[in-house]
Amino acid sequence: MAVDLNDLPGFLRRSPYHRLLGLEMIKAGTGEVAVRMPFREDLLAGDDAAGRYVHGGAIASLIDCAGDFAVIAAVGYDVPTIDLRVDYLRPATGELTATARARRAGRSVAVADVDVTDGEGRLIAIGRGVFKT
Amino acid sequence: MAVDLNDLPGFLRRSPYHRLLGLEMIKAGTGEVAVRMPFREDLLAGDDAAGRYVHGGAIASLIDCAGDFAVIAAVGYDVPTIDLRVDYLRPATGELTATARARRAGRSVAVADVDVTDGEGRLIAIGRGVFKT
Amino acid sequence: MAVDLNDLPGFLRRSPYHRLLGLEMIKAGTGEVAVRMPFREDLLAGDDAAGRYVHGGAIASLIDCAGDFAVIAAVGYDVPTIDLRVDYLRPATGELTATARARRAGRSVAVADVDVTDGEGRLIAIGRGVFKT
Amino acid sequence: MAVDLNDLPGFLRRSPYHRLLGLEMIKAGTGEVAVRMPFREDLLAGDDAAGRYVHGGAIASLIDCAGDFAVIAAVGYDVPTIDLRVDYLRPATGELTATARARRAGRSVAVADVDVTDGEGRLIAIGRGVFKT
Numbered sequence: 001m002a003v004d005l006n007d008l009p010g011f012l013r014r015s016p017y018h019r020l021l022g023l024e025m026i027k028a029g030t031g032e033v034a035v036r037m038p039f040r041e042d043l044l045a046g047d048d049a050a051g052r053y054v055h056g057g058a059i060a061s062l063i064d065c066a067g068d069f070a071v072i073a074a075v076g077y078d079v080p081t082i083d084l085r086v087d088y089l090r091p092a093t094g095e096l097t098a099t100a101r102a103r104r105a106g107r108s109v110a111v112a113d114v115d116v117t118d119g120e121g122r123l124i125a126i127g128r129g130v131f132k133t
Numbered sequence: 134m135a136v137d138l139n140d141l142p143g144f145l146r147r148s149p150y151h152r153l154l155g156l157e158m159i160k161a162g163t164g165e166v167a168v169r170m171p172f173r174e175d176l177l178a179g180d181d182a183a184g185r186y187v188h189g190g191a192i193a194s195l196i197d198c199a200g201d202f203a204v205i206a207a208v209g210y211d212v213p214t215i216d217l218r219v220d221y222l223r224p225a226t227g228e229l230t231a232t233a234r235a236r237r238a239g240r241s242v243a244v245a246d247v248d249v250t251d252g253e254g255r256l257i258a259i260g261r262g263v264f265k266t
Numbered sequence: 267m268a269v270d271l272n273d274l275p276g277f278l279r280r281s282p283y284h285r286l287l288g289l290e291m292i293k294a295g296t297g298e299v300a301v302r303m304p305f306r307e308d309l310l311a312g313d314d315a316a317g318r319y320v321h322g323g324a325i326a327s328l329i330d331c332a333g334d335f336a337v338i339a340a341v342g343y344d345v346p347t348i349d350l351r352v353d354y355l356r357p358a359t360g361e362l363t364a365t366a367r368a369r370r371a372g373r374s375v376a377v378a379d380v381d382v383t384d385g386e387g388r389l390i391a392i393g394r395g396v397f398k399t
Numbered sequence: 400m401a402v403d404l405n406d407l408p409g410f411l412r413r414s415p416y417h418r419l420l421g422l423e424m425i426k427a428g429t430g431e432v433a434v435r436m437p438f439r440e441d442l443l444a445g446d447d448a449a450g451r452y453v454h455g456g457a458i459a460s461l462i463d464c465a466g467d468f469a470v471i472a473a474v475g476y477d478v479p480t481i482d483l484r485v486d487y488l489r490p491a492t493g494e495l496t497a498t499a500r501a502r503r504a505g506r507s508v509a510v511a512d513v514d515v516t517d518g519e520g521r522l523i524a525i526g527r528g529v530f531k532t
Contacts, residue, residue, distance in 0.1 A: 017188035020153070020175045042153045055150035056214045057197045061190025068189075080221070081189045082375055083349065083396055085484055087216045087510050087529065089503045103525060104488045108374065108398060109348055111486050111525065126502060126510065128527065130349055130396065130486065132374060215508055216482065216529055218351055220377050220396065222370045236392060237355045241507065241531060242481055244353050244392065259369060259377065261394065263353065263482055263529065265507060283454035286419070286441045308419045321416035322467075322480045323460025330456045347455045349486045354479070 002077045008033065008069060015065075021058060023065055031074035031102040035066040039095045053091035059116060060086045062098045063127030067112035070100035071131045075110065079131040082109060086127045094119045098127075105133055135210045141166065141202060148198075154191060156198055164207035164235040168199040172228045186224035192249060193219045195231045196260030200245035203233035204264045208243065212264040215242060219260045227252045231260075238266055268343045274299065274335060281331075287324060289331055297340035297368040301332040305361045319357035325382060326352045328364045329393030333378035336366035337397045341376065345397040348375060352393045360385045364393075371399055401475045407432065407468060414464075420457060422464055430473035430501040434465040438494045452490035458515060459485045461497045462526030466511035469499035470530045474509065478530040481508060485526045493518050497526075504532055 003011060009025040012018055012035070021043065027034035037043070037058065045055040064084050071079050100114040114127040136144060142158040145151055145168070154176065160167035170176070170191065178188040197217050204212050233247040247260040269277060275291040278284055278301070287309065293300035303309070303324065311321040330350050337345050366380040380393040402410060408424040411417055411434070420442065426433035436442070436457065444454040463483050470478050499513040513526040 014180045015184070015188065016175045016177045016180060017191055021190070042149045044149045047147045047149060051148070055148065055194070055197075056201075056217065057154070057190075057194025058150055060193035060197060060217060060219075061188070064188075064190045064193060080224075083218065083220045084189065084193060085216065085218045085351070085527070086193075087502075087527065088214050089505070089510065091213075103486075104522060106488070111488065113525075123503060126512075126527075128484070128486065128525075218394070218484070220369075220394065222372070222377065236353075237389060239355070244355065246392075256370060259379075259394075261351070261353065261392075280446045281450070281454065282441045282443045282446060283457055287456070308415045310415045313413045313415060317414070321414065321460070321463075322483065323420070323456075323463045324416055326459035326463060326483060326485075327454070327456025330454075330459060334455075346490075347487050349484065350455065350459060351482065351484045352459075353482045357479075 003072055005073060008073060012069060018065060021061055023062060025069065028073055031070060033066060033069045033073050033100050035062060035098045037062045037096045053093055056088055059125050062096060063114045063116060064129060066098035066100035067114045067127060067129035068131060070102045070112040071105060071110040074102040074105045075133055079133055082130040082132050084129045086125055088125050090122060090124050092118055092124045096124060109133060136205055138206060141206060145202060151198060154194055156195060161206055164203060166199060166202045166206050166233055168195060168231045170195045170229045186226055189221055192258050195229060196247045196249060197262060199231035199233035200247045200260060200262035201264060203235045203245040204238060204243040207235040207238045208266050212266055215263040215265050217262045219258055221258050223255060223257050225251055225257045229257060242266060269338055271339060274339060278335060284331060287327055289328065291335065294339055297336060299332060299335045299339050299366055301328060301364045303328045303362045319359055322354055325391050328362060329380045329382060330395060332364035332366035333380045333393060333395035334397060336368045336378040337371060337376040340368040340371045341399055345376065345399055348396040348398050350395045352391055354391050356388060356390050358384055358390045362390060375399060402471055404472060407472060411468060417464060420460055422461065427472055430469060432465060432468045432472050432499055434461060434497045436461045436495045452492055455487055458524050461495060462513045462515060463528060465497035465499035466513045466526060466528035467530060469501045469511040470504060470509040473501040473504045474532055478509065478532055481529040481531050483528045485524055487524050489521060489523050491517055491523045495523060508532060
């Protein structure tokens, strides 16, 4: 494939937006990746005690990135997102890891599933994306 | 209602994550808001000519924020996102405006629709969110 | 286009599943259609007073059909569904009409929005589908 | 819980719409169920060779039913669907089995994941639903 699995972490960091959020790939296999997002003040939803959880938009960004790279790790080239869905299950108050895997990579589209967990392994959000192959 | 429409632009800016992305509310009515996201280098998907479009995660964040505030502008208090969906229609190469309106605000959940357009009025993405009321 | 707008109502009825549910096209324009589903005992969710509303699966079927035909009415040929989403807003206790329009028909995919209303014009459900063009 | 796992197959059959489609529960555990849909002429998308696959609306109905019952099997009482999403991966030309499990059952909403496979174990569609608890 055109993109080597070893190159994926570096490829992810080439995106200015991924760097803005501090995203890093911590694992890559065929059709499966894990991406980490730090717990940072500027990713929080609110500015008081009640708002000290990670903003849903940051979590959606993490899911889009991880799903995208799971498909890249399956098909070997960059793929644009067609659509994205996120279900928020619990507020997140720490570093997050998104584990993504391609469920199907067909000739025209691919679908990836993404689980987002916190440091204690609690499921924070689940996502699903469709990508153009 | 507990949140005044005139206070919504300031309320939006209290979120560190909204400030990180540069989101600003430019219009607020009952159940309807418009939120703007600047075109900035650190919101781009890639670091070369082919990647000079706004990252899908930033667009998802804009949609989450706008949908959320449309519901806040309908019910008068802050509401957490239950789930979020985004359809990407065209690459975005400029400032974006998300126009959101609450389609239904029931006793337990509310649903908001969001259209994201660019400076020329082209539809860039459409989103839908469910929020807990 | 290969499919004439006047032929769409007949084309819809050629599907055995559409006939099973009693779906009928009552309006067709470029990229826009309206499809009606009768209120029938065998489309109900339950068998007692509490369950006398239309099953969510029947409403999802109506939305899939209407969205699909809105895209057919835009591009002129049959298109398979890539993905479908439905938000249920109110229980339905009568005949339903799905009004669908293509929001975007690109080279590889099209997106359609569908509003489902009852006889009093109340919004019962909203749907969105992505179709392969 | 108010609904006994042994009663779930009978409870499913009480829905007129489930009987119309021929749905049957073939397995039930805590937060997990399997539901089967027969391959029948009146569930097909088209009336010619090209259309001899199961209509997407029937698959969406199967997913709604299975997801709903996975949550019922987790919380012990009937739950209305808030929203539903379906990704179609392959055309289906035989009997289908939907395997559903509750990913999270919180105080206000529950989320269930559904995999639909055919007789050869191929993944035909995946779905996700949010239900009001």
